Amino acid sequence: MTLKYLLLPLIFLASSHAATFVIEAEKEPQGSVKSDTTCAGGAFVVAADQAYQPVFKATLPDNLPSKVSLYVRRMGAPVQLKSVTTGKQSEIAWDWSKPGEFSWCKMGPFERSKLGESIMLIRGDAGSSISIDSVVITDETNPDLESLLPPLPPLPIQVDWTKPGQKISRDHFGLNVFSGFNPEIANHPKYLENLAYMNPGILRLHYGGMVDDATKNPSAWVDYKNQCWLKERVLAALAPMRDLPSRLILCINTWPAWMDQDKDGRLDLNQHDAYAAFCADLVKIVNAPDAGKPILWWEITNEMDDRYHKRFFEEKKPDHLNELTDIYLKSSTAMRKADPRIKTGGPATTNSYNMDFHRRFIAATAPMLDFYSMHLYVTGSRSASDSDIFAKSDSPAWPLTSVRSMLNDISPDRKIELLMDEYNINWDWKQEDKRMKDWRSAVWDAAFCVSAINAGADGTAAWNECDGAYGKTTRDHVRRPAADSFHLINSLLPGVSVPAQIDTPKSSGLRVLAVLRPDGKKALLLLNTGTRPRTLTGVTGKATMIRQEGMTAIKLENMISLPSLSLALIEAD
Template identity: 45%
Template sequence: MSSNNGLADKNYLGQSYSLHSSDLSHSGSLVNKLSADAQLWLQYSNLSRSSSTNAAPLNSAEGSNSAASIQSGSSQFSSNSNARLIAATAQTPVQVNVDWGTVQGTTSQLHFGLNAFRGFNPQDATNPAYNSNLAYMNPGIIRYHNAGMMNDSAINPDGLIDVANRRWDTTKITQALSASLGAFTNQPLRLINIPDWPAWMDANRDGFLDTNQFDNYAAFCAELVKIVNRDNQFGVTHWEVTNEKDGQYFTQFRNNSGWGPLKDPSKPDRLDELSTIYNKCATAMHQMDPTIKIGGPALSRPDLQPFYSRFINATTQNLDFFSFHAYASGSRDTPDTNVYDGTRSIGRYTKSIVDTLNQASPNRHIPVFLDEYNISWTWQTRDARMAGNKGTVFDALAMVEAINNGADATLAWNEKDEIYGKTDSRNALRPSAHMFHLFNQLLVGNRVATTSSDNQSVVAFAVSNPTSAQHSYLLINRSNQVQQVQTTFQGWTPTGSALARYEVSANGYSQKTTDWATVSSNSFQLPDNSVTLLSFAY
């Protein structure tokens, strides 16, 4: 997802595109199982969010994106907190059970990654505040993605191509990556996305790579690997070929939003071409650096099994990881509950993709990367929830669903911009930035079994780390009400009284102490639309 003015969108042939319930009647398909609310989440468009110099800049007169208005928007329910607190005392507490003795998997810092939308822009890549913020959030993986990188570096601040000489701008690339490498004590895994091909490789501007340019594009991608890893020894381990091409090469040719037959039998879809492009690029890039991992296709429609099944089968031997994207809404009026329910669809899609990969490659694990997610698939909504506590709730729910269903990495969109960013355009930390900082410190280890008596209100997640003897317990209140929670631990009981309580709510980010007696009682309260992390350091 990218554009040139810190704004991003997902477009389908220039128009909004939706899947309707009438399109979701395919017998035996995953989509057939979705609720009406989840179907709303499937309102996806299909082409990559292309760069646009005409994208409207944020207008302070509109108010919705100023720091003050975002703070106000994220706190819109705080004025009713007293009434909700009174109401909460009459509630039946949500019963949460954590079984520390039942390990269901592991988590790593790869599960709490970020997209570096501004990572190749020299104004940001060399800015100490920008790099300090990235280091604070401490993601285990960074994805460099900005569709503007395919533009002319001489006229576009995000451009990385020396168009006059038809080559990469080596100086600009080197400068940006050098600054990023210097920002971290513990280096994250780095992934570079090559979202598109240069304009001269699409002579008729139809959006497709010209067939006589397949080998040239593969060589162009391999040249970037050479600049980064052989010439400069930056050690970028993961590379992703293309971004959200499923609409262009597949969906637009088919009925029923990509699930049906060809619209015109004489005009087949071009997925086989996209698979060939990927295979040629992977081969050329591996020849340049045999140590790297190459994946894709940065799928925009994770529901679209007819696409990804064929792509996986055609690229299995060259596929080192599979990537997809997920967004919940195209309207800032979508109710919070529907937005949060979209994360359950993320879980279902993750599992379906994992199952498909296991079937295609039973003897070699192919990791699954959810390498873009956020609430809105279009910057035009200017959805203030993404900048506040509700965006933090969505992020936490998305991570939990993806992890529980087999994702090897998740990467939020994005690290910095005025609408989506975990930091704003002035490098101020937003609530989600603190969540990434905490998760990358405290939620790495063994994922243990949890249950909640009311998952529609409170979602639980817990991790133990045998090395540090750390036990971390996450509670996500996805409701618009204060929730009382009563917790029961099995397999381990805290031996101390005080514990750290970190929280993001409508009141912002806070850090305080509480005690196990309070947490295990029936009077432990979670603010509405909040993320609470309890850390037991013993």
């Protein structure tokens, strides 16, 4: 690699067929220069908060390769890349991410001719600050950007093992069953082996086509000809799961098509009682005396808030929330009559941030509500940067804290459980976001769950156990890295949390969960969701690390080095 710094006269450091140029933002500063020993040149530039103004300028060297990519180390507002030739500016590309810490964003590759004589970066609109460290221009496919930065100092982990706190259970690291509605899949030995391996405390059984016509869909459970449940298929799918050491929550997500004659997406008003009876019939089938271990937790409806609550662009229109609460109350009553042992909850909201919906639904249903459930995905774009989506792994904090307080206020004498029972990175499954399949899923899920635990969730369930886009295992039952993280966490972490911290800003991406296990042993979950490797001190024991290179077992002696986007499960001495 040929590495050249353009802050000072060009310095020849190495040679190969590749060329890399580093341009420091302070060479031609477009704002205030701030010293920072963690930055590439020991400083960065804070640009003025003025919309669509230059935040970086640089004249390009004559000897750039014919095709290059740009890597911009920045934090804050989005940036646009422009080329400049004889004073004329041309727009080239945008990076829309808003990283909360210094992160590298890639632009390109571009033909050299497209970049002109010089380049500039233009900030997006005003309202968020932006800081620029440096820009790297290279023809390398995978440049070692980390080698351009000075190492960060070690940080101590501080744990007080004498102060037990909240219970940490396998419920906090649960899963959704999606593929298992098909009896052929549910009874596959490898499928069951993988569920047992991941060992989730909660298994939420949810499939969007559950009430479709069973003659057209092998995973559907409804006989449309006779307008009833297809008992044989229901029992065949559930049989192998009943004896798993998990709390099964069976979601009746919606109603069959014949109950929505006007096709408006809402249950016809004259069908509320019929739907309640339909739900009760499923309880009778599933929990019949000869059916096996009963399923005691039931969820009524899935993601109906958008259909029944007013949309933000229809603020003045009346909503139909009273219909949804009526559906819940009638269904819960009928289902409990069918089996008084069961508990019911819902409504599995699409929008975790809609406090008006939460408040009104809970207030109307609280006496019949055993758990309240919400869902959360953080992006609809696979082009969203890693820095952005990992920063959003803390997204459940505010809605869960707010709804937990709401539940306590509305039901002060009886606890209503709070579940984040569906979550993942990207809500658009068609994009097949690879981050939900590789090692990043393992790290992101764990970070999300730690945030949910700290916010008061009684349980979570990741989407999902087995499929092509989201699954912790593939359709062919091959385990992905997240399957290993669920196995490790659910094997090592159940116990009682104790105070633990790493003295660093939240934006660094370092997180720790320390647990005192029932057997008296100590366990730690360490996460680095930041962009840089970090070294932590004060921990000794056996560790298993999941990182880009795979899963590795290591022995610790008072120190651990965590690569960017990695986790470690530690049995501490």
